[in-house]
Each structure stands twice: as structure tokens, then as C-alpha cells.
Amino acid sequence: MLESPDVSVALASGVHNRSQAWDFVRWFAGQWSGRPLQREDGCAEEELTAAEGGLGFQLPAALREGYALLGHRDDLTRQQDPLVPPAGLYVDDALGGVLVFRRENQDCASWAIPLDRIEQDDPPVVVESHQGWIPFLDRMSLAWVELVLSESLFGADSLYDACELPDALVPSLQARYSPVNLPDYPMWASEEDSPVRWYAATGRLLRRDGAQDHCWIHARGHAVADLEVIRADLPGRWVG
Numbered sequence: 268m269l270e271s272p273d274v275s276v277a278l279a280s281g282v283h284n285r286s287q288a289w290d291f292v293r294w295f296a297g298q299w300s301g302r303p304l305q306r307e308d309g310c311a312e313e314e315l316t317a318a319e320g321g322l323g324f325q326l327p328a329a330l331r332e333g334y335a336l337l338g339h340r341d342d343l344t345r346q347q348d349p350l351v352p353p354a355g356l357y358v359d360d361a362l363g364g365v366l367v368f369r370r371e372n373q374d375c376a377s378w379a380i381p382l383d384r385i386e387q388d389d390p391p392v393v394v395e396s397h398q399g400w401i402p403f404l405d406r407m408s409l410a411w412v413e414l415v416l417s418e419s420l421f422g423a424d425s426l427y428d429a430c431e432l433p434d435a436l437v438p439s440l441q442a443r444y445s446p447v448n449l450p451d452y453p454m455w456a457s458e459e460d461s462p463v464r465w466y467a468a469t470g471r472l473l474r475r476d477g478a479q480d481h482c483w484i485h486a487r488g489h490a491v492a493d494l495e496v497i498r499a500d501l502p503g504r505w506v507g
Contacts, residue, residue, distance in 0.1 A: 310338035329407035
């Protein structure tokens with residue numbers, strides 16, 4: 268992994284397996300959170316085994332490994348739409364049964380693994396939206412990368428801001444920021460806010476929700492000066 272904090276470069280080759288997902292999460296924690304991952308940041312084996320005992324089945328490898336790596340790092344997993352702790356994992360009856368591992372902060376949406384795929388090492392993820400339960404990402408390892416990016420993005424500090432981006436500023440976005448090599452995925456709130464796409468430059472990270480005029484841009488700088496550069500690059504009506 269590279270030394271400079273550019274997510275688009277760190278993910279230039281994409282995320283094709285669990286190992287690549289964990290490498291990225293470790294890199295991101297070290298570069299963007301100010302505190303590299305430590306052993307105590309993960310859930311203990313006993314905690315995960317107890318959760319499996321309560322559920323009556325084993326957790327998929329990609330879900331279990333993610334909890335073991337960073338299940339206790341709230342700054343990376345529980346800023347906006349929190350990761351459920353292992354003891355809080357539960358089965359919803361939707362789609363013939365889904366294992367819910369993440370909840371929207373006002374309980375308007377959930378992220379889950381279909382039980383008919385629960386024996387896969389890296390199963391697909393679905394999300395509960397206003398259109399019902401829909402596909403989110405086709406691998407749990409990708410969902411961990413998205414979770415860490417999104418939850419870190421919304422950190423409660425001066426490094427985050429948001430604005431509505433008019434179509435007139437889209438060429439500036441595309442000229443100054445590289446697309447992050449992650450699949451498009453739906454925003455649970457509405458079809459108008461989909462797809463979700465990520466962009467980045469050194470020290471700057473942006474999430475674009477929707478492709479229509481006045482889509483929302485969520486931005487985070489590695490430092491305050493980086494956020495100021497984003498605002499200057501995209502002079503919309505920033506909230507902050």
C-alpha cells in the first residue's frame with residue numbers, strides 16, 4: 268500500500284478478494300484515522316463464537332474476519348449507520364431470512380446477508396430501501412470497504428462537509444478527482460440518490476449520491492486545508 272493518502276490509488280486494482288479488503292482497511296485506518304489498527308480493535312474469538320451460538324449457525328468468513336479485524340473501532344464502523352455488534356446480530360424474515368449486520372441511524376434501513384447464501388465465504392449483501400430489499404454489493408468484503416469509507420466520511424469533526432452539486436460543476440469533479448475503483452451501489456433513501464460513486468485525490472475523498480442535477484456530494488479532507496481545496500474546486504452551496 269502507498270504512503271500518500273489517496274484512496275483512488277490505494278484501490279486502483281479494485282477489491283477482488285477478502286485479503287485485498289483487509290489490506291485496504293488496514294491502510295485506510297493508518298492513513299486516514301490517525302490510529303493504525305491494533306489487536307484490541309477486533310472482536311475476540313469468544314465474542315464471535317457466542318454470537319454464532321445464539322444464531323445457530325456459523326458466520327460467513329468475510330463477516331467474521333471483518334469483526335475480528337475492526338469490530339470495536341467505532342470511528343471506522345459506527346459514525347452514521349452503525350455496524351451491529353456481534354451480540355446484536357439478528358435474523359429478519361425478509362427474503363426468506365436475512366442476517367442483519369448494520370442499521371441506519373434512525374432505523375430507516377438495514378444491511379444484511381441472505382440466509383440462502385450464508386454458507387458462502389464471501390456472500391452478497393442486500394439493503395432495505397424504500398423500494399424494499401434490493402441488491403447492495405455482491406461480496407461482503409466489498410461491503411466492509413464501503414462501510415469503512417462511509418462511516419469515516421461522516422466523522423463528527425471539521426474535516427467533513429456536504430453540498431448539492433449542480434450539473435455545471437460535474438466537469439470540475441471529473442477533471443480534478445479520480446474515480447475510486449469500487450462498483451456503483453444503490454443509496455437506500457431513494458432512486459434519485461443512486462447510484463453512489465466515490466472519487467478521490469491525495470488527501471481528499473468524495474462520495475457522490477446520485478447522477479441527476481443537484482446530486483449530493485459528501486466530502487472529507489485528510490486535513491482542514493484539504494477540505495478547503497475541495498470547496499474551492501467545487502464551489503457549490505456547502506453546508507458547513
